[in-house]
Amino acid sequence: MPRPIEALVHTDALAHNLARARAQAPNARVWAVVKANAYGHGIERAFDGLRAADGFALLDLAEAERLRALDWRGPILLLEGVFEPRDLELCSRLKLWHAVHCEQQIDWLAMHKTHEPHRVFLKLNSGMNRLGFTPAAFRAAYARLEALPQVDEIGLMTHFSDADSLRRGADGIAHQLAAFQAATEGLAGERTIANSAATLRHAPRTTEDWVRAGIMVYGGVPDFPEHDAAHWDLRPAMTLRSRLIGVQQLQPGDTVGYGSAFTAEQPTRIGVVACGYADGYPRHAPTGTPVLVDGQRTRTLGRVSMDMLAVDLTALPASGWGSEVTLWGEGPRGSRLPIDEVAQAAGTIGYELMCAVAPRVPVRCA
Numbered sequence: 297m298p299r300p301i302e303a304l305v306h307t308d309a310l311a312h313n314l315a316r317a318r319a320q321a322p323n324a325r326v327w328a329v330v331k332a333n334a335y336g337h338g339i340e341r342a343f344d345g346l347r348a349a350d351g352f353a354l355l356d357l358a359e360a361e362r363l364r365a366l367d368w369r370g371p372i373l374l375l376e377g378v379f380e381p382r383d384l385e386l387c388s389r390l391k392l393w394h395a396v397h398c399e400q401q402i403d404w405l406a407m408h409k410t411h412e413p414h415r416v417f418l419k420l421n422s423g424m425n426r427l428g429f430t431p432a433a434f435r436a437a438y439a440r441l442e443a444l445p446q447v448d449e450i451g452l453m454t455h456f457s458d459a460d461s462l463r464r465g466a467d468g469i470a471h472q473l474a475a476f477q478a479a480t481e482g483l484a485g486e487r488t489i490a491n492s493a494a495t496l497r498h499a500p501r502t503t504e505d506w507v508r509a510g511i512m513v514y515g516g517v518p519d520f521p522e523h524d525a526a527h528w529d530l531r532p533a534m535t536l537r538s539r540l541i542g543v544q545q546l547q548p549g550d551t552v553g554y555g556s557a558f559t560a561e562q563p564t565r566i567g568v569v570a571c572g573y574a575d576g577y578p579r580h581a582p583t584g585t586p587v588l589v590d591g592q593r594t595r596t597l598g599r600v601s602m603d604m605l606a607v608d609l610t611a612l613p614a615s616g617w618g619s620e621v622t623l624w625g626e627g628p629r630g631s632r633l634p635i636d637e638v639a640q641a642a643g644t645i646g647y648e649l650m651c652a653v654a655p656r657v658p659v660r661c662a
């Protein structure tokens with residue numbers, strides 16, 4: 297028998313969450329963002345649930361090839377554009393749209409030989425200070441692109457740093473929105489500025505022509521804990537589950553795992569789960585991280601080790617060897633453990649947990 301851990305990808309939840317993005321932005325088209333192997337869900341599996349998207353956005357050219365191999369003929373956008381000149385050949389061949397965020401990428405386009413001109417999205421650095429032309433350089437870059445026979449339509453894009461929070465006040469996107477409007481005023485082209493957080497929290501100001509929905513289509517919440525998945529009506533697209541492969545009875549003073557990080561203060565029954573950090577479960581999840589056993593909520597105990605972790609069974613007398621354990625996602629009998637809660641306990645975000653599920657974990661569609 298294989299080790300009992302597995303990840304399930306819920307294609308119906310992907311379709312539901314995609315519909316949620318559409319409902320938030322009824323006048324926009326929706327790019328399902330499938331970078332990082334569809335946030336760990338697998339491009340091919342995610343495609344099953346997301347085929348109603350208007351396009352797919354990603355950044356790895358090999359992933360774009362995998363999408364075309366699935367016979368997806370619609371738009372594919374490379375969010376970071378090309379990394380070297382010969383990538384443009386693949387863009388021509390596979391009809392990929394690509395972001396243009398720096399002068400080098402325009403230089404490469406100017407030297408590129410292609411029969412069909414490319415569709416590009418010129419990226420503005422409106423304050424995130426990651427990729428993009430400054431507002432001062434933006435119009436000159438637009439003019440350069442416009443003059444190139446290699447370029448067809450030019451779209452306009454930017455990315456928010458604080459669409460998910462109140463860190464910059466009640467309206468953390470206003471300064472970037474104003475920068476984008478000023479830099480692009482009067483320029484022709486489709487606009488795309490919203491990620492999931494902006495789509496959920498700032499529609500319709502941000503939704504324009506295209507939205508780029510990432511975490512929300514996977515059922516992760518960009519602004520947890522201010523809001524949760526129930527608030528936004530998002531369903532988990534991934535379940536990580538395993539089983540108990542051991543049970544121990546602790547007496548007061550007994551400890552659990554490496555570093556004796558948990559000490560029992562009373563008689564405590566614990567279960568040992570076939571899941572550890574080598575499966576992608578966060579090693580920094582402390583004692584008390586939520587977990588479901590047979591669909592009932594309990595907590596982890598002690599340090600997460602490479603292949604195992606321990607859970608508290610004291611309040612679950614009917615559970616024991618072989619019991620089903622839900623690390624996150626959908627549990628038995630309608631139970632559910634949001635990935636955001638596990639991530640928060642471990643000091644990270646749902647995005648990282650999804651992306652970190654290890655290759656040794658078998659994944660299947662459910």
Ligand SMILES: *Cc1c(COP(=O)(O)O)cnc(C)c1O
Nearest residue numbers: 329375455491492508509510511
């Ligand atoms: C990853 C990414 C997104 C999607 O972000 P979410 O927060 O997952 O919705 C959108 N736009 C760009 C440029 C990205 O890199």
